[in-house]
Amino acid sequence: MRALARELRTAVSALYNHVSSKDEVLNWVQDDVNDAIDTSSFGSEPWDIALTRWARSYRETFAKHSPLIPVIAVLPIAGAPHTLTMYERVAEGLRTGGWPEDMVVDTIVAVESFILGSAMDASAPEWIFDVGDRCDLAPAFTDAVAARRGSGRPASDRAFVLGLNALITGLQNTLKEIDEFPNSAGLASFGR
Amino acid sequence: MRALARELRTAVSALYNHVSSKDEVLNWVQDDVNDAIDTSSFGSEPWDIALTRWARSYRETFAKHSPLIPVIAVLPIAGAPHTLTMYERVAEGLRTGGWPEDMVVDTIVAVESFILGSAMDASAPEWIFDVGDRCDLAPAFTDAVAARRGSGRPASDRAFVLGLNALITGLQNTLKEIDEFPNSAGLASFGR
């Protein structure tokens, strides 16, 4: 709040004439950041392609604003029009793509959880998995960390692409099973 | 630090004789919390079953300690022996399960990203997706939110199970493709 006041050339206390708390400011910021996420593929592309594009744009946007991640993850969406519009496009895209209505939100939340977790990971230092001393405690892991080193792009990008491909493939599979055995749709979404 | 000092019945400044910063304390806490995560299925079960059990235990543990999530997500693991031991068990389980060594860490990171994202989501209020006024901006989404209401267990649990099933199914698929076409392993992990 002090930094914001400085930028606006006012006293900190003056802010509270326009805003009821820092949380309200963050809500506005969240809505502004969410507006930068690309949802243009929904409507023109199949749901799985569009969801992949959305996920990449979403992660990229929040990797640039990592301190916001734990905040927006628990922030109610009421009163954030751009955020609402984003979810509307995704929900409409999934519905049109054949997803049953009672699974649309769960699908969005699942993909979003992966995205936000990946965006946090992207803001971690590259050497986060360096074992240091105590290689003795984790020989197989130490080897695995060494084996993935030096392959061009950042490690977190590789993990994201691997996971996103797997997640989308798995979701395609879930949807196909629902279409083939409509009565066991509940089972597919609930697990054992 | 002040709360910790109170609990230990000392002055806050006395803590700094035993610890160099709050971050070091959090590193210890992280290691202690990670020790509660169940990795016992690795070794006795196939990698996909074990990974599923691990993921459930991991999410449950950190859903109970949500303020730690953004911290541990970027905390280096050096000097955290229990954390190292956990990763060792998972890495060893994936290697034994047939995963190529240079994909083990990426697979762990991908699943972990989903877990931590889901644990954050689990600590959000249940009404996070209530649209409030402005239903006009998101009719399809509003319907989807209504459609998933009132189905027993918490919404975040359903999204987690749906996503975890999809993710593991997708990873099984990725591994199968690698076994069938070993030379395109790079493609499978890198995406297009």
Add this chain to the structure above:
DNA sequence: ACCTGAACACCGTTCAAGT
């Protein structure tokens, strides 16, 4: 070697006093 209390440079928020 370890403790203590005071101090420093920060926070978000409130409030009486101004215009």
Add this chain to the structure above:
DNA sequence: ACCTGAACACCGTTCAAGT
């Protein structure tokens, strides 16, 4: 209606002074 400066109740961390 909106601003100002002082104040409140917090932070993590440092440091001179003690034992």
